[in-house]
Amino acid sequence: MSQIAINTSQNVNINFNIASVGDRMLAFIIDLLIKIAYVIFIFYLFFNILDLGYLLTGLDQWSIMAIYIAITFPVYIYPVVLESMMEGQTPGKKLMKIRVVKIDGYQASFGDYIIRWILRIIDTSFAGVIGLVTMAISKSNQRLGDIASGTAVISLKNNINISHTILENIKEDYIPTFPQVIGLSDNDMRIIKDNYVKALRVDDRQIISKLSDKIKSTLKLEVDPTKMTERQFIGVVMKDYNYYTGKDN
Template sequence: MSSIKIPTAFNIDLEFEAADTGKRLLAYLIDSAVRIVFLLALIFLDSQVLHIENASLDGIYYGIVVAIPFTLYFFLCEWLMGGRTPGKAAVGIKVVSLMGNQPTAGQVALRSLMRFIESPMVFCGAVALIAIARSPYSQRVGDLVAGTIVVDTKAKHSLDQTIFRNIAVDYQPQFFQILKLSDKDLNKVKELLDRAVKQQDFVLAHRVAERVKTVLKIDTQMNDMMFLETLLNDYNYLVTRA
């Protein structure tokens, strides 16, 4: 399994593990099974429950209710589920952009369009397999075009893994400049801070703190880890209470 380093907004690389071909194939098989079950369920609904006898209505039913969701399955799932499909979620992989954040609707659309030439029905899926094998980030053609990668992640998300903090009503923020950063930037800071605290990596904490100070033009002698914690607290207070 290859390691992928993605540069953050603070010029510090985050590491991800590229999803191996076996997991991607298993996810595809699971998603294919879901699509088939969905198709059979709608056919059963038509034949056993709805009993649509009008040819025009029957055509509309199969053209809109059946065909569109079936065809757009991967696009809709990856867009609405933040880079996942039921199959990807089951095996613990997801699609992310090359910046490490959730893919945009446009990126997901490009990935989905390229499935027409990467489908197992076209040269037994050789196009996708060759691209994955030759790409340093294990990207298929759709990933290369859309600027995305598929990473292996078994992380369980909770409020502790976000920038959310319970802040006292009488809290006094110190660094109002923090509002210049986006939620995505703050999440990167939180992720790097958690790693530094867990590994007692004071060098990493110092690099992140110095980069933030430079970007926000902050001058403080506060301890690096305390400074980053204060930034997150300030952001929570200013956004939710101020």
């Protein structure tokens, strides 16, 4: 399986497995089935259960079309809304264990999802041939929407242990220090831990210092360096995050 090296804001490369074209297609099909199910349900609700078909009587073709578009509007915004809410995933992507990520190390923004959504129109043209061809010739399996938004779709199917995740071993009687960590996302914590582990491996004090400063700046924390070293601080932040989010063993 091919990989992509994502360069984080601390200039550390983290390797992720690229989602295969097959996984992306299956995720697309699952999402498509969900959207079809919604359309069937909403039309059955509108015309059969609520019996609101009479509202269309006497309306011109454009008005009827506008009502149909309004009823099915959730289908059109399905990908951009759910990817924003689920941190780069839709139900289909979640089932296939794939996720949209920003290739510069930051979490994809709503604007990135909008770009992917708009260019989906081109990517799915001609029965999706354009998107498939683009992914085939791209080394990171990126379609036009991915390339334009600077994103990629990665696989989360790795066989990993706790040292490769955002999880930290914490004792039952653990007492957290920084409640502000709840302002971080899973993606933020993953980047923090990946950078920290790599920096520890090569004893890169500069990266550890930059990472510590970045966390303090983001969370608006003031830490007395005489009472807690930078390494201790980062370790506490990771444990606190696990404590408050319930992500423990």
